[in-house]
Amino acid sequence: MAPRPTIGIAGLGRMGAPIAANILAAGFPTTVWNRTPDKAAALLEHGAAWTDTPGDLAQTADIVLTSLADPAAVERVYFAPDGLIAHARPGAILVDLSTGSPDMARRIADAAQEGGAAFLDAPVAGSIPAATSGQLGIMAGGDRAAFDRCAEVFSAIGKAAYYLGPSGSGATMKLVANGILAVLVQAVAEGVALGEKAGLATEDIFTVLNASSAAAPVVAAKATAIADRAYLPATFTLGLMQKDLWLVLSLANELQAPMPATSVAHDMVLAANATGKSALDFSAVALLMEELAGTREP
Ligand SMILES: NC(=O)c1ccc[n+]([C@@H]2O[C@H](COP(=O)([O-])OP(=O)(O)OC[C@H]3O[C@@H](n4cnc5c(N)ncnc54)[C@H](OP(=O)(O)O)[C@@H]3O)[C@@H](O)[C@H]2O)c1
Known part of the structure; x- marks a missing residue:
């Protein structure tokens, strides 16, 4: 052998x-x-x-x-x-x-x-x-x-x-995947903030979401962290997600491929990091959306 x-x-x-x-x-x-x-x-x-x-x-x-x-x-x-x-x-x-x-x-x-x-x-x-x-x-x-x-x-x-x-094909695929992941989590973060402000319990939002056609592994994986507002220890930090989204948008810019939803997701991650959240798990973009919606003190 x-x-x-x-x-x-x-x-x-x-x-x-x-x-x-x-x-x-x-x-x-x-x-x-x-x-x-x-x-x-x-x-x-x-x-x-x-x-x-x-x-x-x-x-x-x-x-x-x-x-x-x-x-x-x-x-x-x-x-x-x-x-x-x-x-x-x-x-x-x-x-x-x-x-x-x-x-x-x-x-x-x-x-x-x-x-x-x-x-x-x-x-x-x-x-x-x-x-x-x-x-x-x-x-x-x-x-x-x-x-x-x-x-x-x-x-x-x-x-x-x-x-x-x-060469470059693996890196490209990963950027495609992480751009989608960030948009998905941004969508969950703002939906949760809306539901909470309207009086729904966070746990109930996730129970229903996870049994719906909007269910996804990342939604299930981040439900407890978002409901408990427990973003430490981080698995993947907001700091690293900002790096990834910048790489995604740089590639999009280079190739002239518009990515409107990813651009917004990048800006919200940037805003989260600018307000001191870069060491938290990337799902803490939900914390930022709660702050912006006024359902949680900054
Ligand atoms: N965490 C996830 O869920 C996840 C998932 C998929 C992909 N990734 C990717 O995997 C990579 C690692 O992520 P991670 O979460 O393991 O990050 P991490 O815990 O922050 O570890 C980063 C590593 O990079 C080293 N490093 C940083 N700056 C350096 C420098 N200037 N010179 C030499 N070494 C340096 C660090 O060394 P020190 O120990 O000295 O700081 C550490 O070993 C990233 O590209 C990330 O995007 C992460």
Whole structure:
């Protein structure tokens, strides 16, 4: 049997840490790096190795996974002098699980290819519970052969991996999906605020919604947080959702594809963050709508 590929993982945040735990549990030799080293402690106890830089990580790994907050973090981890691109082994595969821009994905893929490595943009569907239970959906773009070589790794962290086309295709699909998600949650947030102001109980609104044709997994998942106004701990923060919606609208602008509902959803997330809510779960846009409707004190 061929030896298992060695895996490097950079970015041990809310998503990266449980993803790394599943890679380790599946028996892959695993090395990790994170900007804040403390977050690696539990993984090191379970047998992961540590490196001091992303470049050192790249030198240990056949396949490198990254899960990073935003474009600035991706820029640093891939393109800094001690980053992945400068140190990736020829034949290695770099896989970015972060939500990012298709342009950045193409830029990384070109740079990786120059050094003889491959790159997949492979953002994920599903939040912390799916990352923890290994049930993510993986949306990949890039080299098909590299995607096929990652099958075993993807099945350790996800329930489905979709190959969508050349570099940037995975990033594009994720932006399509998150734009829709944000619009959906914005619609729920303002509907709930209206219902509450008219005298309905929040719990009753969700009981009826979840049994109606407007039911959706995200509506069910966020019902308790919205009804209890309990937005911590966040699974996916309003700060990250603002980043994602900006990427969606930038792509829409570049391609001249109007997205009126997404533009409003972006502005409401921006307003929520401007009033101090960026660390809360993204469903806290409902809190903002309640404040605006006057059903809750700001
Ligand atoms: N949370 C979700 O539900 C969810 C779902 C699907 C996709 N995503 C996407 O997955 C990615 C990670 O999300 P998350 O929720 O895990 O975020 P998170 O908990 O905020 O973790 C972000 C990670 O990025 C690192 N980072 C931030 N700035 C950096 C920099 N300048 N240089 C190096 N590393 C940096 C952080 O390091 P430190 O530990 O040092 O801060 C941390 O490891 C994001 O792109 C997000 O959009 C999230």
